[in-house]
Amino acid sequence: MKHLLNSSFSGTLKVPGDKSITHRALMFGALANGTTHIHLPLESEDTRRTMECMRALGAKIEESDEKWTVTSPGHDALHTPEDVLYTGNSGTTTRLITGLISGLGLAAKIEGDASIAKRPMDRVQQPLAEMGADIALKDEKYPPIKIKPTTLFPITYTMPIASAQVKSAILLASLFTKGETTIHEPSPSRNHTEIMLEQFGADISSKNGVITLTGGNALKSSDVTVPGDISSAAFPIVLAVLKKDSSITIENVSLNHTRSGILDVLDMMGANVTVEQTSQSGEALGRIHAAYTPKLKGFEISGDIIPRLIDEIPILALLAAYSTEECTVRGAEELRFKETDRIRAVVDELSKFGVQFTEYEDGFTVHPSQVDVMENTAVKGYNDHRIIMMLIVFSIISNRLLVIDDMSAIDISYPGFLEDLEALRKDA
Ligand SMILES: O=C(O)C1=C[C@@H](OP(=O)(O)O)[C@@H](O)[C@H](O)C1
Numbered sequence: 567m568k569h570l571l572n573s574s575f576s577g578t579l580k581v582p583g584d585k586s587i588t589h590r591a592l593m594f595g596a597l598a599n600g601t602t603h604i605h606l607p608l609e610s611e612d613t614r615r616t617m618e619c620m621r622a623l624g625a626k627i628e629e630s631d632e633k634w635t636v637t638s639p640g641h642d643a644l645h646t647p648e649d650v651l652y653t654g655n656s657g658t659t660t661r662l663i664t665g666l667i668s669g670l671g672l673a674a675k676i677e678g679d680a681s682i683a684k685r686p687m688d689r690v691q692q693p694l695a696e697m698g699a700d701i702a703l704k705d706e707k708y709p710p711i712k713i714k715p716t717t718l719f720p721i722t723y724t725m726p727i728a729s730a731q732v733k734s735a736i737l738l739a740s741l742f743t744k745g746e747t748t749i750h751e752p753s754p755s756r757n758h759t760e761i762m763l764e765q766f767g768a769d770i771s772s773k774n775g776v777i778t779l780t781g782g783n784a785l786k787s788s789d790v791t792v793p794g795d796i797s798s799a800a801f802p803i804v805l806a807v808l809k810k811d812s813s814i815t816i817e818n819v820s821l822n823h824t825r826s827g828i829l830d831v832l833d834m835m836g837a838n839v840t841v842e843q844t845s846q847s848g849e850a851l852g853r854i855h856a857a858y859t860p861k862l863k864g865f866e867i868s869g870d871i872i873p874r875l876i877d878e879i880p881i882l883a884l885l886a887a888y889s890t891e892e893c894t895v896r897g898a899e900e901l902r903f904k905e906t907d908r909i910r911a912v913v914d915e916l917s918k919f920g921v922q923f924t925e926y927e928d929g930f931t932v933h934p935s936q937v938d939v940m941e942n943t944a945v946k947g948y949n950d951h952r953i954i955m956m957l958i959v960f961s962i963i964s965n966r967l968l969v970i971d972d973m974s975a976i977d978i979s980y981p982g983f984l985e986d987l988e989a990l991r992k993d994a
């Protein structure tokens with residue numbers, strides 16, 4: 567990492583495929599009779615967990631260069647897995663397959679790593695139980711998740727929180743359940759499930775926060791080309807904005823409105839970032855150009871924008887630390903239930919360098935600060951990929967080597983992160 571310091575960054579980059587879309591393509595491919603080709607999938611730890619779970623249910627998945635091929639015997643020929651389904655560090659895998667397996671009327675035991683063991687699963691268990699699922703949790707809240715076979719029926723469900731994982735778990739459970747399931751969302755969360763289910767032939771509609779799915783029909787296999795992940799792109803974008811003389815372009819990245827909240831914040835801050843949309847068939851796609859911006863304005867965000875940038879808040883906190891004005895994030899209590907408590911992690915680590923925070927249960931204010939970084943300061947990544955990548959960007963822009971306890975979790979969402987930055991290094 568040391569050679570990335572004292573440098574500026576330029577050039578063009580393609581970030582790896584979108585994690586949320588890759589998970590869903592594997593699951594819908596496994597449910598749809600026939601063959602689904604997934605082009606440019608995200609080949610990461612989290613998506614491999616979904617791949618292994620789909621194999622354990624009976625889907626055949628072949629891997630070749632930048633393409634995964636899923637061949638399914640059809641949803642009604644999938645079977646109860648022989649072993650425990652291991653979901654690693656992936657909340658998306660854990661919650662979505664709970665809905666998928668309940669909907670198939672199969673049995674399973676699902677568990678993940680130490681972080682997954684602390685993430686709440688009652689948020690999916692409750693609506694699925696209303697549908698007739700039999701799901702047992704440890705202390706009525708946490709994995710391991712034990713599912714017994716039952717027959718489900720459709721429900722109307724008003725979600726207490728905006729969560730694409732909860733929404734998607736219910737939609738997966740209702741796919742082969744006869745009748746109409748309706749979900750009311752409090753604010754729009756990522757809509758990849760709705761877009762892809764329509765492509766796979768499901769009878770689904772979505773309007774003004776109300777999603778309706780009429781279940782009981784088989785899915786049709788379909789090919790998916792995965793766009794670059796804007797949540798991964800956020801790290802090099804912020805690096806370019808904060809690092810003197812830098813100017814980069816990211817090609818082929820998802821611009822789906824339910825995911826692009828970070829671009830709105832960069833705009834509020836007056837950052838030198840421009841966006842060009844290149845296509846809009848299903849998932850919007852385009853190019854983002856980001857360049858060094860010497861003076862960044864403040865921002866205040868809460869409400870509907872939060873689900874649109876939920877995974878980008880750790881890197882936004884870093885941006886805020888270099889703003890000359892106050893920056894506030896509220897309504898983001900969900901951050902406390904991610905791979906780690908991301909509000910705590912960001913406040914604890916950045917405070918070590920003079921960043922002034924006021925912490926709230928649901929967010930934080932970053933006050934204009936004098937950031938002062940000592941070479942070789944020890945920082946903690948909490949085994950959380952997004953905290954680790956934020957700290958790496960911090961180390962680079964401050965030109966000080968930070969000693970991060972463990973960086974291996976980068977592979978959860980962005981294998982090749984350091985290599986990508988290296989390729990953009992100006993004097994490389
Ligand atoms: O559905 C998805 O693919 C995801 C939804 C979000 O979680 P919640 O649904 O818990 O908000 C997000 O934080 C996660 O990284 C991926």
Ligand SMILES: C=C(OP(=O)(O)O)C(=O)O
Pocket residue numbers: 585612655656657658659877904905952979
């Ligand atoms: C929260 C995340 O993922 P998951 O919920 O799938 O673990 C993330 O990628 O930041």
